[in-house]
Amino acid sequence: MQIITSPSEMQREAIRWRGKGKKIALVPTMGALHVGHLSLIKRVRASADVVVMSIYVNPTQFGPKEDFSRYPRPRARDLQLARDAGVDCVFAPRELYREDHSTFVEETELSQGRCGPFRPGHFRGVATVVLKLFNLVQPQVAVFGQKDAQQCDVIERMVRDLNVPVKIVRAPLLRDKNGLALSSRNAYLSPEEYQVALELPKALKRAVDRKKLSPKVRRQLAWNELQEKKDLKVEYVEFCPPFLCAAVRVGKTRLIDNVRLGQ
Numbered sequence: 001m002q003i004i005t006s007p008s009e010m011q012r013e014a015i016r017w018r019g020k021g022k023k024i025a026l027v028p029t030m031g032a033l034h035v036g037h038l039s040l041i042k043r044v045r046a047s048a049d050v051v052v053m054s055i056y057v058n059p060t061q062f063g064p065k066e067d068f069s070r071y072p073r074p075r076a077r078d079l080q081l082a083r084d085a086g087v088d089c090v091f092a093p094r095e096l097y098r099e100d101h102s103t104f105v106e107e108t109e110l111s112q113g114r115c116g117p118f119r120p121g122h123f124r125g126v127a128t129v130v131l132k133l134f135n136l137v138q139p140q141v142a143v144f145g146q147k148d149a150q151q152c153d154v155i156e157r158m159v160r161d162l163n164v165p166v167k168i169v170r171a172p173l174l175r176d177k178n179g180l181a182l183s184s185r186n187a188y189l190s191p192e193e194y195q196v197a198l199e200l201p202k203a204l205k206r207a208v209d210r211k212k213l214s215p216k217v218r219r220q221l222a223w224n225e226l227q228e229k230k231d232l233k234v235e236y237v238e239f240c241p242p243f244l245c246a247a248v249r250v251g252k253t254r255l256i257d258n259v260r261l262g263q
């Protein structure tokens with residue numbers, strides 16, 4: 001497995017692959033890899049000649065009070081997992097922004113609801129780094145997880161609006177054995193907090209099961225149920241057809257999740 005840290009070297013290598021007619025798939029991540037990330041690799045492995053996984057904790061998508069500096073960075077473990085999963089090249093730049101970086105990509109509609117008000121500037125940072133990664137890695141295909149449903153929406157819209165020649169694949173959300181959506185941030189949870197966090201997927205699952213009620217009522221019931229939980233702070237429960245999306249805080253940890261409602 002190739003490991004590239006220099007952005008210019010990454011771009012040179014990608015142009016070389018393209019010149020040889022290779023199909024490049026990109027799996028963008030912030031590292032601290034788990035089974036959810038590995039499922040993205042599986043999703044594109046068979047159809048691509050070169051699978052590139054980027055590992056970069058992107059500073060522009062974190063707010064000033066968020067967890068950028070304490071975000072887990074288990075680099076050696078990540079490289080081993082990527083190698084075992086069949087990644088051909090890890091692109092792990094130390095830095096992607098110059099000190100006087102002043103150009104950003106902003107999606108102005110789909111980034112507004114859900115996480116938008118709670119994470120000002122987040123989707124601007126995401127869209128900007130994803131476009132930079134597309135320009136450096138030159139993929140024909142890039143895969144993103146449904147875990148971050150709003151992120152998928154924003155990136156699909158950016159690609160459409162700016163005529164970016166990359167096919168976006170949306171991979172299913174993976175959960176742990178107790179139903180919690182896999183996330184690098186789950187590592188922050190104490191055993192007690194983990195038990196509280198399980199209330200989020202449980203409430204969403206009940207909403208899925210209430211098939212006879214309207215999405216509006218199911219959303220309200222999920223909101224009510226989560227509000228009643230001690231040690232859990234609800235940020236939002238929003239129906240974005242066909243998905244019921246939610247974010248909560250458990251202690252200092254922010255968790256997001258979503259389910260597809262039946263109608």
Ligand code: AMP
Nearest residue numbers: 029030031036144145147148173174182
């Ligand atoms: P992150 O490293 O958290 O930025 O995530 C990198 C990619 O993995 C994003 O496209 C995420 O949506 C995806 N991802 C993270 N967690 C999961 C999960 N539980 N299931 C599926 N995809 C995931």
